Amino acid sequence: MTAQQGRAGSREWVGLAVLVLPCLLASMDMSVMFITLPSLAADLGPSGSEQLWIMDSYGFLLAGLLITMGTLGDRFGRRRVLLAGAAAFGVASVLAACATSPATLIAARMLLGIAGATLAPSTLSLIRSMFHDAAQRATAVGIWTAGFAGGAILGPIIGGLLLEHFWWGSVFLINVPVMVLLLVLAPLLLPEHRDPVPGRFDLLGAALSLVAVLSVIYGIKAMAEHGPGWTPLACCAAGLAVGAAFLRRQHLAAHPMIDLKLFRTRRFTVPLLIDALATFGLVGFSLFNWQFMQLVLDMGPLESALWSLPTFLVMPVGIALATAAAPRVGTPNVVAAGLLVATAGYLLLTLLRADSGIVHLVSGMAVVSIGIGAVSAVVTEVILSAAPPERAGAASALAETSAEFGGALGIAILGSIGTTVYRSQLADSAPDSLTPDQLDAAKSTLGGAVETASTLPTGTADSLRDAAFDAFAQEARIASVVSAVLMTAAAVLIATLLRTARNRNETGTEAGTTQPA
Known part of the structure; x- marks a missing residue:
């Protein structure tokens, strides 16, 4: 960072490019399955229920763990959590590409979701730490937003091009070199930031937030696919109840995951x-x-x-x-x-x-x-x-x-x-x-x-x-x-x-x- 008015220098902008790459891939992995599912379905022969889990397990775990992973970054270091997530994302991508059964692929997609949940909050919070000037930070966030949104559009395009020449597993393997690049460059370009007084990690609070988010999103998605019914409504109601318990715990905890004062x-x-x-x-x-x-x-x-x-x-x-x-x-x-x-x-x-x-x-x-x-x-x-x-x-x-x-x-x-x-x-x-x-x-x-x-x-x-x-x-x-x-x-x-x-x-x-x- 340059000394002038605390403005970011070339190192921060190159670091921003490094931060955008994993978010682009995390977003791509949500949309690429639309075009990949027919090919892998012909190869692995999943049932209708298994196809739904192949599609949805990634997004469910990603959404459910965002709060937990963001809090882990604040407590243990955002760069450290980002690197751990990138390594796990790369390993899970290889497992997904090499899957020989629907169950294996579902497990790999779940691991991808867990790893993907580290990427968005870690990269965005690092931008907050790297760009102190308001105008520069606004530009950096705009670039990050374009990258994250662009992944959803580029996923089917890149997936379609790969499927023209390779087997369906190639849509997962493209993640690996990018994550390796991140693991090499991040320690050189990205600073480490964490809460100086993090307190104890709230494991029960993390479990409550996961259950609350998963239950509500699953219920909403089930209603979108099959219409209103007792099961999805019960899932939403249960999720809201668990969410209320989570908020109550955050209000009483000495070191909450979420500062409710916000x-x-x-x-x-x-x-x-x-x-x-x-x-x-x-x-x-x-x-x-x-x-x-x-x-x-x-x-x-x-x-x-x-x-x-x-x-x-x-x-x-x-x-x-x-x-x-x-x-x-x-x-x-x-x-x-x-x-x-x-x-x-x-x-x-x-x-x-x-x-x-x-x-x-x-x-x-x-x-x-x-x-x-x-x-x-x-x-x-x-x-x-x-x-x-x-x-x-x-x-x-x-x-x-x-x-x-x-x-x-x-x-x-x-x-x-x-x-x-x-x-x-x-x-x-x-x-x-x-x-x-x-x-x-x-x-x-x-x-x-x-x-x-x-x-x-x-x-x-x-x-x-x-x-x-x-x-x-x-x-x-x-x-x-x-x-x-x-x-x-x-x-x-x-x-x-x-x-x-x-x-x-x-x-x-x-x-x-x-x-x-």
Whole structure:
């Protein structure tokens, strides 16, 4: 670090590049399975339940352990936890690539999730420690945000390219050289930071947080896939109860994992809520985005992934504009503007029809991506700045956990609303010649309708596909309306509550940083 005004130098910026790489891979490992599953399923022959666990076990463990791993970084050293996680991620990647049975692959994916949970909070909290200048830190967080978001887009693209030439295990082996590079460079470029007075690690608190997060996310995901039912509702209720016990323990503990005092300031809580709402719409609508390209527009997985690339390429535009504007016009105004840009994108998607071309869909998603990129980068920096430096790991974990919950809720709620609309409209417009079983299969999902149509005579098949595509487009339009309303409400929330908090002097910043106007 240079001496001038505590500004970061070339070493910190090179270190930032090192920090972005593991986050890119951690995000890729969540999306690459969409394109890899058919190949590995043909090789390993997993059951339907095993396929779900292959897909979901990584994300479940990652989300459930974010708070624990962030706290471990604060207590034992963020670089140390990052290196341990990188080593474990590399080993788990080799195990996944060499898996010879579904059970082995599920175990490897679970280990990847555990290791992946160390990466986001460790890297983000190290950014907090390396970049003390507010403007530089905002830029660094923006680059980190673009890398993390980009992994979700690049996963299917890189996976598709690898599967064109290699076997399915290659999508995991690409992690290994990157993690080896991290293990070599991190001790040379990254400083070590930890809480100077960490206290005893709360093992019971860690277990409670894991059970709470896993139960709620599992329940939400189950409702998204199968609709409301007693089992997923019971899981959510149990998770909330355990979460309440976790918070109670944090309130009473001498050395809590989470400093609950952080939640008393709107500068911390409002950005957490905004981050969740922004992710709600983006992740929730991606459910429709992929299906529209692959089923309605009849694109292959790789082609649809390539058409998603513009969404990633324009996100840095929103990030750069937001980080440059925040010191001048104020964080609440910038975040509100980003949310309104996302609203404009969703409004464009409300015009989507079954015969709309790919340009319409990509244009709408690109506008959404610009707005959400601006929001995510700025609110993440605000969350980091609001927490004491010694609690940066826990604050980073909370930011990531709120985003995970937002995404899970987006899939569940938008998916449930959309499914109701789809089934209702298809029931009214499906060909009368369908048998009850055929109609039920077509109403289950858009994929079920396409598969059913493939077994019917040409005229009936065309009529069913047209009706299903129209119903799905209506489903996507309703999801766009809901997302647009939420983004508008979030813009009002951030423009009022966070500004009010600033006026009440609840938004104090560390010495040497610039207070947004």
